[in-house]
Amino acid sequence: MLTQQRKQLILDTLRRDGRIVAADLSSSLGLSEDTIRRDLRALAARGLLQRVHGGALPASPAVANFAARSQLQMAGKQAIAAAAAAMVQPGQVLFIDGGTTCQQLALRLPHSLQATVVTHSPTIALALVEHPLVEVQLIGGRLFKHSVVAVGAAAIEAIRQVRADLYFMGVTGISATAGLSTGDMEEAHVKRALMAQAAETWVLASAEKLHAASPYVIAACNAATGLVVEPGTSDQQVAALTALGLALVRA
Template sequence: MLTQQRKQLILDKLRQDGRIVAASLSESLGLSEDTIRRDLRALAAAGLLQRVHGGALPASPAAANFAARSGLEISGKQAIARAASAMVQEGQVVFIDGGTSCQQLALHLPHALRATVVTHSPTIALALVDHPLVEVLLVGGRFYKHSVVAVGAAAVEAIGRVHADLFFMGASGISASVGLSTGDMEEALVKRAMMAHAAETWVLASAEKLNAASPYVIAACNEATGLIVENGTAEKATAAFAAQGLVIVRA
């Protein structure tokens, strides 16, 4: 089998099964695991999948820039945002993460809501300008342009001084086996800090992020309270998360 044929077969298998197990694939094709791993490395370098221990998962589409991501799954993100906004109660202190799903959440918060939003995203802060009763605390740090958020030690320290009722997280990869992941190490640490200082963590899980992975792990999935998914998301896609004890809210 030619190299290009093997690579296409791997990608077809990944689309079909949602993951690649190197040992099983090498056995079924009668090829060495070294050959399969070499192909996985090449496909990962091309951004076509994300290597994980023992094989590979689909690569998260969040590698695209912020403007491009804003147009992905927009109706699904809006539905998730409406469900998330209904969770926020009067007087609560809420962490809202950066990213396009969380931007939709900020835009969908009730105009008359009285609450405090703590965020490291200027995009979220701007989305709340016309909410007169929402106090916005904007966390500073090094500006990470890809996600339009502040990261680094200064951001983590500021977050550590807050005890929030809720944290709405955006993650570029949500995998029951790998965990919650994102594309930058410092961004992952900031998200983890917000998890540690919130009573509940809800992950905004639009369809393209489920069972995908990015390079840097934020936390195991079972450290979150639950996932907010689109109403049409198949039970099969969420079963492994429910088995880990996460609450699945269908928007």
């Protein structure tokens, strides 16, 4: 089998099964695991998959820049945002992450809501300017332009001084085996700090992020409280995640 044929077969298998197990694929093709791993490395370098221990998962499309992500799966993100906004109670302290789904969430909070929002995202802060009863605490640090969020030691230290009722988390990948992940190491550190300071963490899980992975692990999936998923998400799509004990809110 030619190299290009092998690589196409790997991608076809990944689309069909949602994951690649290198040992199983090498056995079925009669090839060495070294050959399969070499192909996986080459495909990962092109951004076509994410290597994980023992094989590969689909690469998350949510690692595109902010402007591109703003146009990705917008109807699903808006539905998730509305469902998440309905979870908020007056008087609560909220962490709202950066990202396009969280931006939609901020815009959908009721204008009559009295609450405190702590965020490391200038985009989220600006979305709440017209909410007269929402106090906004903006966490500073180095601006990570890809996600338009503050990162670094200063941001983490400020987060550690707050105790929040809810944290609405944005991620680029959600996998029962690979955990919650994102495309930047510093951003992963900030998200872990936010999780540690929140009574509940709800992951805003648009369809393209389910069963995908990115290079930097935030935490195991069961470190979160639950997922907010798009309308029409099937039980089968989330079975491996709910089996870990995650609660589920359907938009």
